Amino acid sequence: MAGVEQPRLKMLYLLRLLKEESDEEKGVSMSRILRYLANNGIVAERKSIYRDIETLQKFGYEIEKNSSRPVEYCLVHRTFAIAELKFLVDAVQSAQFISSEMTDKLIRKLESQTNRRRASELRRQVHYAGRVKSQNDHIYYTTGTLHDAINNSARVSFRYVDFAIDKSTQSRRNGELYELSPYALAWNDDKYYVIGFHERRGCICNFRVDRMKSVTMLSEKARVAPLDFDVDKYISKIFSMFSGENVLLDIRFHNSLINPVMDRFGLNTPIFPDGETHFIAHVQAAVSPVFFSWLFQFGTNAKILKPSRIADAYQKQLESVLEEIKR
Numbered sequence: 001m002a003g004v005e006q007p008r009l010k011m012l013y014l015l016r017l018l019k020e021e022s023d024e025e026k027g028v029s030m031s032r033i034l035r036y037l038a039n040n041g042i043v044a045e046r047k048s049i050y051r052d053i054e055t056l057q058k059f060g061y062e063i064e065k066n067s068s069r070p071v072e073y074c075l076v077h078r079t080f081a082i083a084e085l086k087f088l089v090d091a092v093q094s095a096q097f098i099s100s101e102m103t104d105k106l107i108r109k110l111e112s113q114t115n116r117r118r119a120s121e122l123r124r125q126v127h128y129a130g131r132v133k134s135q136n137d138h139i140y141y142t143t144g145t146l147h148d149a150i151n152n153s154a155r156v157s158f159r160y161v162d163f164a165i166d167k168s169t170q171s172r173r174n175g176e177l178y179e180l181s182p183y184a185l186a187w188n189d190d191k192y193y194v195i196g197f198h199e200r201r202g203c204i205c206n207f208r209v210d211r212m213k214s215v216t217m218l219s220e221k222a223r224v225a226p227l228d229f230d231v232d233k234y235i236s237k238i239f240s241m242f243s244g245e246n247v248l249l250d251i252r253f254h255n256s257l258i259n260p261v262m263d264r265f266g267l268n269t270p271i272f273p274d275g276e277t278h279f280i281a282h283v284q285a286a287v288s289p290v291f292f293s294w295l296f297q298f299g300t301n302a303k304i305l306k307p308s309r310i311a312d313a314y315q316k317q318l319e320s321v322l323e324e325i326k327r
Contacts, residue, residue: 010042011052018063018075023115027065027072080113082121089122097139097192097210139192142215143185146194149217150182155199158215160207171213178207181222184231185209195234197223204229206238236266237286244288247310251281254301264294280305292317 017036021028028036030046037044053073057063062077080088092098092106111119149156157177161169182196183204191208198205204226237246252274253261261269261281270282285291292314295302304311 006042007048009040010037010044010048011055013037013040013042014049014052015056015061018061018073019078020115021117022072022074023078023118024074024076026117027068027074029070029072031070033073075115078114080110082114082118085110085114085118085122095187095192097208099139102140138213139210142209142212143192145215145217146182146185146209149222150184152217153222155179155181155218155220155222156215157218158207159213161211161213169211169213177214179218180205180207181225183222183225183229186231186235188235195231197225199223204234237284244286244291246284247287247307248282248284249287249304249310250306251283251295252278252303252305253281253298254278257298257301260298287313289317 013036014033017028017033021032030049033049034044034046053063061075064074064076066072066074088110089107092103092110095103098106107122111122114122146156148154157179159171159175160173160178161171163169179199180194180196181199182194184195186193186195186206192210193206194209194212195204195206197203238244255277258271258279261271261283265281265283265285272280272282274280287310295304295314296318304314
């Protein structure tokens, strides 16, 4: 259909060109616009292009002329700034629960939110090869089902898997279906979790989304969350998403550890100087082997002071590990 004036298509092609090839720094000239339209079978006059640009501006697109010669037209405002897209790319790359294949698909979609020149900048910063990534390509659909269940206050059933020594997966409890009233999804330590009321255990629990299989939304209504249940408080108490006894602790740290303490427990953590080289942090944590292993990485620069029973439990775990190493 070459050589035909097609007003509606013309404006759509013009908008596509501006999105793909222009930004606040570099635009497209009138000759480039006319050539692009001609390559797509549309002949247009300059005056009609001016009218189309004015229409797009009235509709809300921020299209400006730059000071170059010849004049170039630039689409200067987009849904995402390039810095925001880079943040999103970094988040997708870092998320272990997103498979490499899904990572690539998502990044390509993010690239479509800017022009070709900027998209190449995003592609250059992709370095996820070699990072630990989930092998579960169904997490996209699993997450969608969980969101639907939460929005519809419905229960879900699923099988929960563990890795075997040969790296295959095996369902827990001989493939028995778990039943959960999901309340929220949480991203913690590059893992994705669903939090909800577990019917068999009779309590609020959390499960790794990438280890959930055959997730199905049920017709049964979800159990209503307790009135005092707060998702943010739950996440802060369940240290690294592993359950354990929630305990108030006094821990003595070397001053050099102030950053990891703030990163782990937050800026509202009560901190008290203890001499010139140490401080005492008053924290609440779910005490478990995971918590002890986090503490152990600091060696002699971290010491549990109170309560004494937790300090004794930490010491016993260290002693048992030492005894096992000596065998």
